[in-house]
Amino acid sequence: MTVRTRFAPSPTGSLHIGGARTAIFNCLFARHAGGSFVLRIEDTDQTRSTQESIDEILDAMEWLGLNWDEGPFRQSERLDIYREHAEKLLESGKAYRCFVTPEELQDRRKEAQERGGVFRYDRKWAEENAGPDKPYAIRLLTPDEGTIEVDDALRGKVSFEATEIEDFVILKMDGFPTYNFAVVIDDATMEITNVIRGDDHLINTPRQALIYGALSLEMPQMAHVSMILGPDGKRLSKRHGATSVTDYRAEGYLPEAVVNYLVRLGWSFGDQEIFSLDELVEKFTLDNVGKSAAVFNPEKLEWLNSHYLRSKPPEKIAGLLIPLLNEKGIHSEVDEKLVKIVRELTQRAKTLNDIADSLDYFYTDQITYEDKADNKFFKPEILPVLEDITQGLTSLEDFTIENMKEVFERVMAERELKLGKIAQPVRVALTGGTVSPGIFEVMDILGKDEVLDRLNKAVSHISAK
RNA sequence: GUCCCCAUCGUCUAGCCUGGCCCAGGACAUCGGCCUUUCACGCCGAAAACAGGGGUUCAAAUCCCCUUGGGGACGCCA
Numbered sequence: 001m002t003v004r005t006r007f008a009p010s011p012t013g014s015l016h017i018g019g020a021r022t023a024i025f026n027c028l029f030a031r032h033a034g035g036s037f038v039l040r041i042e043d044t045d046q047t048r049s050t051q052e053s054i055d056e057i058l059d060a061m062e063w064l065g066l067n068w069d070e071g072p073f074r075q076s077e078r079l080d081i082y083r084e085h086a087e088k089l090l091e092s093g094k095a096y097r098c099f100v101t102p103e104e105l106q107d108r109r110k111e112a113q114e115r116g117g118v119f120r121y122d123r124k125w126a127e128e129n130a131g132p133d134k135p136y137a138i139r140l141l142t143p144d145e146g147t148i149e150v151d152d153a154l155r156g157k158v159s160f161e162a163t164e165i166e167d168f169v170i171l172k173m174d175g176f177p178t179y180n181f182a183v184v185i186d187d188a189t190m191e192i193t194n195v196i197r198g199d200d201h202l203i204n205t206p207r208q209a210l211i212y213g214a215l216s217l218e219m220p221q222m223a224h225v226s227m228i229l230g231p232d233g234k235r236l237s238k239r240h241g242a243t244s245v246t247d248y249r250a251e252g253y254l255p256e257a258v259v260n261y262l263v264r265l266g267w268s269f270g271d272q273e274i275f276s277l278d279e280l281v282e283k284f285t286l287d288n289v290g291k292s293a294a295v296f297n298p299e300k301l302e303w304l305n306s307h308y309l310r311s312k313p314p315e316k317i318a319g320l321l322i323p324l325l326n327e328k329g330i331h332s333e334v335d336e337k338l339v340k341i342v343r344e345l346t347q348r349a350k351t352l353n354d355i356a357d358s359l360d361y362f363y364t365d366q367i368t369y370e371d372k373a374d375n376k377f378f379k380p381e382i383l384p385v386l387e388d389i390t391q392g393l394t395s396l397e398d399f400t401i402e403n404m405k406e407v408f409e410r411v412m413a414e415r416e417l418k419l420g421k422i423a424q425p426v427r428v429a430l431t432g433g434t435v436s437p438g439i440f441e442v443m444d445i446l447g448k449d450e451v452l453d454r455l456n457k458a459v460s461h462i463s464a465k
Numbered sequence: 466g467u468c469c470c471c472a473u474c475g476u477c478u479a480g481c482c483u484g485g486c487c488c489a490g491g492a493c494a495u496c497g498g499c500c501u502u503u504c505a506c507g508c509c510g511a512a513a514a515c516a517g518g519g520g521u522u523c524a525a526a527u528c529c530c531c532u533u534g535g536g537g538a539c540g541c542c543a
Contacts, residue, residue: 010543045542102541109540118466118539137541155470164468164539172541179543203469203538226471226536233535261477264492268478271491290478293536297476300493310506348505408502423502435504 003035004193007061007068008183010042011053014244015060017296018198018228018236021262025196025225027066028263028284038190039071042183044176049076060245064255065277073190075182082177085185085215086138086170094214095170097136099129102173121166138171140210148206153194153223154291160206168207180204184211187220196223196286199293223286225266226293236296248301252324252351254312257305265294274307302350309349314342317352324356330363337362340445344437362445367432367454369461377425377434378462385415385422386429386462390455399448401440429458 005026009019030037039061043049058072075082089095105121112119126139143162150158170181177185183204187195202224212219230240242248248258260275267289269275275283309317318334321342325332332338341359349355361367369378392407393399412419423439430451436442443451 008543012543042543048542098541100541105541116466139541152470158469160469166539169541174541176541178541183543198537199470200537201543204543206469224470229536231476235536264477266477270479273477273492292471294478295476297493300477303493306506345505419502421502427503433503437504439502 001193003030003033004038004191005030005035005196006038006040006187006190006192007066008040008042008186009057010045010048011050011057012045012048013053014246015057016236017243017245017248017262020060020064020245020258021228021265022197022225023061023066024064024259024263025267025284025289026194027068028280029194029196029286030069031281032284035193036069037067038192039068039073040186040190041072041074042179043074043076044179044182046076046174046176056246060249063249064245064259070190073186075177075186078182078186079175079177081189082171082182082185083175086177086181089140089170089214090138092214093141095138095140096126096167097130098126098139098167098169099131099134099136100125101129104128121168123167135173137169137173139167140170140207140214142167142210148209150202150205150209150222152202152205153221153286154289155202155224158202158205165207165210170211180207181211184208184215184217188212188215188217192220194221194223196225199224199226223289225289226291228265229293229295231295233295240296241298252353252356253301253305254308254320254352256308256312257301260308261301261304265296266290274304306350309346309352309355314339314346317346317355318342320352321356324352328356328360330360332363337445340441344441344445347437361431361433361436365450365453367430369428370433373428373432373434377428378458378465380462380465382425383459383462385411385417386425386455386459388414389422389426390452390459393443393448393455394452396448399444399451401444404440404443425458426455430454 007019007023007026009015009023015023027037029035039058041054041057043054054072061068086095090097109119123141130136142165146162147159148162148165150160152158168180169178171177186192205222205224209219211217228236230236232240236243242251245258249255256277259277259280263275263280263284264273267284269283269288315334318338318341321338322332322334341362342355345355345358349358388411389407392411393404396403396407408419408422411417412422424434427434427436427439427442430436430439430442430446446454
């Protein structure tokens with residue numbers, strides 16, 4: 001039997017980090033086995049599902065490189081199928097109509113809660129409000145005793161008491177299936193063989209097992225991975241900050257880093273930390289997936305991102321930078337200059353945004369000096385040194401790094417100064433600040449004319465003090 | 466409250482299934498040092514964990530039980 005996995009997000013928001021990891025696991029599992037990866041949109045909540053969410057989720061999946069083989073299927077377009085199966089259950093007496101309104105249920109639930117108790121649906125209420133044209137939901141008739149055993153690939157056998165499970169709704173009054181029902185029907189009809197999903201669904205599994213049983217369908221192999229937690233140990237949510245794939249993309253993270261980070265949350269392969277997508281496909285198995293919850297650690301993601309920033313070809317990074325630069329009003333293209341800048345800045349950046357935010361001085365013709373730098377390095381006694389440097393550089397025919405170094409060394413020797421004493425003032429003159437790539441690299445990127453221009457401006461600035 | 470799951474450095478984890486090689490390995494972060502032209506990168510080093518208690522065994526991080534802690538679920542949400 002060929003392996004078929006699926007990812008089934010509900011379009012009620014963006015693609016969450018946890019959902020993304022589930023998607024990655026399912027995708028890798030399918031690829032590893034040479035099977036298929038199916039995408040299904042669980043949009044049975046008419047009030048909360050939106051097209052924008054669907055678009056954003058698909059976009060995020062593509063960005064991550066999680067290509068699906070089939071779909072996206074939408075549950076809202078499969079209503080007939082669910083209805084048909086529900087009718088079948090009705091006919092065989094394994095399900096029944098329930099006329100109790102959601103409102104009444106809600107009231108009873110509230111009531112019970114106020115009394116400090118727990119609400120339990122009672123089968124005998126089913127006929128309340130019954131009438132010829134009265135709307136009804138369909139509930140599954142569940143066993144009153146015994147245990148329901150579920151086999152989980154990660155956790156082994158998990159058993160539940162039948163008394164814990166009441167007759168639950170499978171088809172809502174609006175004709176839409178409930179989550180548990182739709183999942184079963186879809187997984188069965190789409191011939192899904194392996195389901196990898198969040199821990200929070202483990203509790204749903206016995207219900208689904210009951211549906212599989214009532215319909216004489218075979219349940220796929222289940223694997224419940226633990227949740228991703230925030231730093232406070234609570235389930236990761238919006239109040240922890242960025243939680244969606246889109247957020248990280250906007251912050252300048254690379255998809256390789258996000259995938260690499262997420263997959264290592266719960267899965268491991270010995271001591272290895274860095275994995276390419278191909279490598280993941282080759283190495284991913286459920287054997288190496290852990291079962292305890294994992295805390296999301298932004299610093300490690302940052303580290304991975306800076307790793308990929310450094311190891312990807314600068315030309316590629318430059319290309320990714322263009323939209324960010326345009327947004328800043330710096331109109332650039334992937335030219336030699338940008339690539340050189342990227343090659344340098346990539347060494348000291350954690351995100352694409354970091355790079356975009358620290359290259360202004362390469363593209364302005366009016367640099368402003370930081371006060372601290374101005375006061376510290378632009379002292380009168382540095383004036384002759386800067387003049388020497390300027391003069392030396394002016395006479396250079398070939399403005400190569402090698403030749404620049406010679407000029408600096410000559411001045412260093414003549415004035416008996418260490419490179420540090422000269423490089424910092426020059427850096428301030430060229431960049432306005434004290435932090436930048438190597439000074440010769442900066443000059444190389446700027447070019448002779450610009451370097452001379454900035455040096456001269458610094459000289460007159462100091463003279464005017 | 467009931468039910469389910471989980472438990473190794475601050476964090477992600479290796480080791481656990483198939484006890485001894487583990488006074489517990491790697492990575493991020495932290496702290497030192499080296500390199501150095503600033504910031505980084507890189508390199509070297511340090512500190513840092515088997516939740517607690519009972520068993521089983523010659524021997525337990527590894528197997529069993531209890532406690533504790535954490536998470537999740539109790540919807541005509543998914």
